[in-house]
Amino acid sequence: MVRENLIAVEEKIREACARAGRNREDVTLICVTKTKPVEMLEEAYAAGQRNFGENKVQEICLKAPQLPEDIRWHMIGHLQRNKVKQVMDKAVMIHSVDNLRLAETISREAVKRNMVMPILIEVNAAGEESKFGIALEETEQLVRQAAALPGLQIAGLMTIAPYTEDPESNRLYFRQLRELSVDIKSKCIDNVTMDHLSMGMTGDYQVAIEEGATLIRVGTGIFGERNYV
Ligand SMILES: *Cc1c(COP(=O)(O)O)cnc(C)c1O
Secondary structure (H helix, E strand, O other), rough: OOEEEEEHHHHHHHHHHHHHHHHHHHOOEEEEEEOHHHHHHHHHHHHOEEEEEOOOOHHHHHHHHHHOOOOOEEEEEOOOOHHHHHHOOOOOEEEEEEHHHHHHHHHHHHHHHHOEEEEEEEEEOOOOOOOOOOOHHHHHHHHHHHOOOOOOOEEEEEEEOOOOOOHHHHHHHHHHHHHHHHHHHHOOOEEEEEEEEOOOOOOEEEEHHHHOEEEEEOOOHHOOOOOOO
């Protein structure tokens, strides 16, 4: 099932790229594997997938040792400062930085390890009460503050759009995120590349690609519904 789903998702990615006049290589599919057993991740791996996303540090730490080392783990969920240590040598990117104290903790741990951690600033583009993420208007300030810290590279922005049956209703938020990213990039801040826009999930990744997503995070569309216990 995973293999078939991946073929279908790939087809949709290609369609969206074609519509937007973008190259397929400019969009990376992150397979969101939270709650799913290692066997399903192995299926995705066998089908050629190398980018996996988890929203809990604990789950990355549990799964990573059981799977091939060339998997690129993305930390996409809310991150507590006391968990940062554990994720530093496992994640290739942290998508969910939405406050300065968290950025400072990641910076400190990166310096200790003599490494640079690419991070994305999570933006609450729709201003939903229930969501993490910084407000659009405050994003540039946080980018500037984080960029001044050692051991961090500000690689771009991330957003979790509202859950909706109609993906078109999220187009505006994706567009706003891209415009903000272009705006910040134009300011040529040291340590800020703004090469990435992490946006689009199962319900809306085609629209996100049309609006410039470089990293899409797809779970249900590949692995099926999640059963939370
Ligand atoms: C779970 C999750 C996803 C994937 O959601 P689906 O709708 O299952 O594709 C994407 N991003 C984040 C941050 C998530 O927590």
